[in-house]
Amino acid sequence: MNDENLSTMHRGVKVLHDPIRNKGTAFTEADRRALNLTGLLPPRVHSAAEQELRVLGNVRDKPTDLARYLYLISLQDRNETLFYRVVMNNIEEMMPLIYTPTVGAACQEFQHIYRRPRGFYVCSNNRGHIKKVLQNWPHKNARIIVITDGERILGLGDLGADGMGIPIGKLSLYTACAGIHPTECLPVMFDVGTNNEELLNDPLYNGLEQHRERGESFDSLLDEFIEAARETFPGVLIQFEDFGNINAFRLLDKYRDKICCFNDDIQGTGAVALSGIIAAMRITGEKLADQRLLFLGAGEAGIGTADTFVAALVEEGMSVEDARKRCCFFDTEGLLTSNRERIADHKQRFARDIPPMNDFLEAVKTLKPTAILGLSGQPGSFPKEVIETMAKINKRPIIFALSNPTSKAECTAEEAYRWSKGRAIFASGSPFSEVKYGNKTHVPGQGNNVYIFPGVGLGAIVSGSRRVTNEMFLAASHSLAKQVSEFDLEQGCVYPPLSRVREVSAKIAYEVAMIAFNNGLTDREAPEDLMAEIREYMYQPVYPHYA
Numbered sequence: 001m002n003d004e005n006l007s008t009m010h011r012g013v014k015v016l017h018d019p020i021r022n023k024g025t026a027f028t029e030a031d032r033r034a035l036n037l038t039g040l041l042p043p044r045v046h047s048a049a050e051q052e053l054r055v056l057g058n059v060r061d062k063p064t065d066l067a068r069y070l071y072l073i074s075l076q077d078r079n080e081t082l083f084y085r086v087v088m089n090n091i092e093e094m095m096p097l098i099y100t101p102t103v104g105a106a107c108q109e110f111q112h113i114y115r116r117p118r119g120f121y122v123c124s125n126n127r128g129h130i131k132k133v134l135q136n137w138p139h140k141n142a143r144i145i146v147i148t149d150g151e152r153i154l155g156l157g158d159l160g161a162d163g164m165g166i167p168i169g170k171l172s173l174y175t176a177c178a179g180i181h182p183t184e185c186l187p188v189m190f191d192v193g194t195n196n197e198e199l200l201n202d203p204l205y206n207g208l209e210q211h212r213e214r215g216e217s218f219d220s221l222l223d224e225f226i227e228a229a230r231e232t233f234p235g236v237l238i239q240f241e242d243f244g245n246i247n248a249f250r251l252l253d254k255y256r257d258k259i260c261c262f263n264d265d266i267q268g269t270g271a272v273a274l275s276g277i278i279a280a281m282r283i284t285g286e287k288l289a290d291q292r293l294l295f296l297g298a299g300e301a302g303i304g305t306a307d308t309f310v311a312a313l314v315e316e317g318m319s320v321e322d323a324r325k326r327c328c329f330f331d332t333e334g335l336l337t338s339n340r341e342r343i344a345d346h347k348q349r350f351a352r353d354i355p356p357m358n359d360f361l362e363a364v365k366t367l368k369p370t371a372i373l374g375l376s377g378q379p380g381s382f383p384k385e386v387i388e389t390m391a392k393i394n395k396r397p398i399i400f401a402l403s404n405p406t407s408k409a410e411c412t413a414e415e416a417y418r419w420s421k422g423r424a425i426f427a428s429g430s431p432f433s434e435v436k437y438g439n440k441t442h443v444p445g446q447g448n449n450v451y452i453f454p455g456v457g458l459g460a461i462v463s464g465s466r467r468v469t470n471e472m473f474l475a476a477s478h479s480l481a482k483q484v485s486e487f488d489l490e491q492g493c494v495y496p497p498l499s500r501v502r503e504v505s506a507k508i509a510y511e512v513a514m515i516a517f518n519n520g521l522t523d524r525e526a527p528e529d530l531m532a533e534i535r536e537y538m539y540q541p542v543y544p545h546y547a
Contacts, residue, residue, distance in 0.1 A: 034547035101405030110162035119187035131228035151244035155377030160194025161207025178454030179538025270308030297376030371398035374410030455505035459512025
């Protein structure tokens with residue numbers, strides 16, 4: 001750090017309370033003298049590696065995953081560099097703690113475990129002066145916003161303002177998995193109330209004590225926020241996260257051609273699920289065009305996945321109409337058929353002209369799908385009879401139990417492998433341990449959006465894209481599928497190890513940025529070495545020298 005920057009820095013205890021600049025016991029003797037820290041820290045100077053050992057010991061000593069989550073969030077609040085070093089160096093161990101499945105439990109208890117403010121709250125009572133309020137955010141270089149209204153948190157439903165744990169966790173993954181600098185990340189809770197009576201009756205609930213606003217009141221407030229965010233942070237990318245079905249599809253349709261934005265539940269889930277199916281074709285030896293998909297659940301994730309699958313088939317030369325016929329949906333009212341009296345707008349394009357059925361097992365037997373995809377949030381909804389039937393129909397049945405968190409999965413990895421006699425190609429939304437069946441060890445793939453959204457966001461930011469398009473998500477799917485090795489496939493895993501996620505993100509970012517450059521979505525010109533620029537941009541958790 002140069003003298004000019006050093007001269008403007010806080011000194012003494014204020015530095016220790018700044019998570020961006022704090023190094024804890026890693027402050028060198030020269031640092032301590034320059035920043036007036038002598039006497040405020042134990043005398044021994046520790047390396048970052050030694051600090052990491054201490055953190056890992058503490059994390060592993062905690063009795064529950066929620067306790068581990070709280071310890072890690074506390075570390076993030078006091079020393080972000082060390083937090084990200086620990087997460088990046090131990091991503092497979094840490095990601096389930098800082099995001100799914102543990103973040104779901106954290107959100108359910110958010111009002112009781114709240115310790116220190118993190119993120120930004122936009123509330124109904126900010127109406128008319130959101131831009132002024134937004135200027136209170138301490139970092140003026142935000143490049144990406146993850147915003148939720150908390151209405152559909154994972155598979156847990158309406159958690160209101162307690163859903164803030166989701167944008168916080170998502171942006172931690174943007175930094176850890178794609179190298180977006182922590183100061184460029186802005187988590188936003190769009191608090192318009194909650195319809196969760198248990199929360200409204202809890203004296204410790206942190207959100208507005210009112211039922212949800214709907215209609216014009218909701219829309220005008222969100223419009224005001226988006227305009228204020230774009231003026232305050234020019235070029236910012238906005239990711240919509242865990243909005244309810246009543247808003248998610250229409251907000252994406254409203255904004256996607258106007259601002260740089262996307263909905264991860266719809267587009268990110270669709271891209272990661274499609275990638276898993278593409279990789280599964282390398283195991284089965286079949287073609288994508290030969291697949292028949294049966295979805296359990298017709299919400300954001302299900303429809304988003306079907307739309308992405310259809311786009312992939314259209315890219316291969318199939319008509320939209322024929323591609324949609326390869327997708328069937330089973331929701332709370334049974335099979336989605338065209339003779340149903342009421343069909344939500346986002347479901348209409350997938351209503352099939354087939355006889356209605358109210359039993360999922362019957363639908364499997366009748367439609368004979370090559371793949372079943374669970375996106376229902378209903379645990380145990382892929383019972384033994386369903387898996388056995390899929391195994392009778394298909395030599396290698398594709399079973400994707402993608403609902404989050406783990407407690408909501410339609411079946412476990414062990415159930416899928418055991419009931420299919422080891423022939424299932426299995427993936428889940430939250431992690432499952434490897435399963436031994438017969439003389440083979442199966443490694444379940446985790447169809448986690450973390451393989452997609454960080455790279456898409458990184459590519460949009462590096463290129464300065466004005467939009468995030470469906471073409472970008474389709475390219476991300478293909479890029480991810482190509483990065484599944486033969487070794488991964490031999491273990492039955494249709495996704496690469498999480499330990500490679502930063503490389504995955506960099507390659508996806510390259511594809512996304514090239515689409516922006518080639519399609520005139522940016523005012524910038526493509527650099528001679530785009531990949532080098534992407535890698536140069538990616539944040540590394542290394543302590544700076546202050547003196």
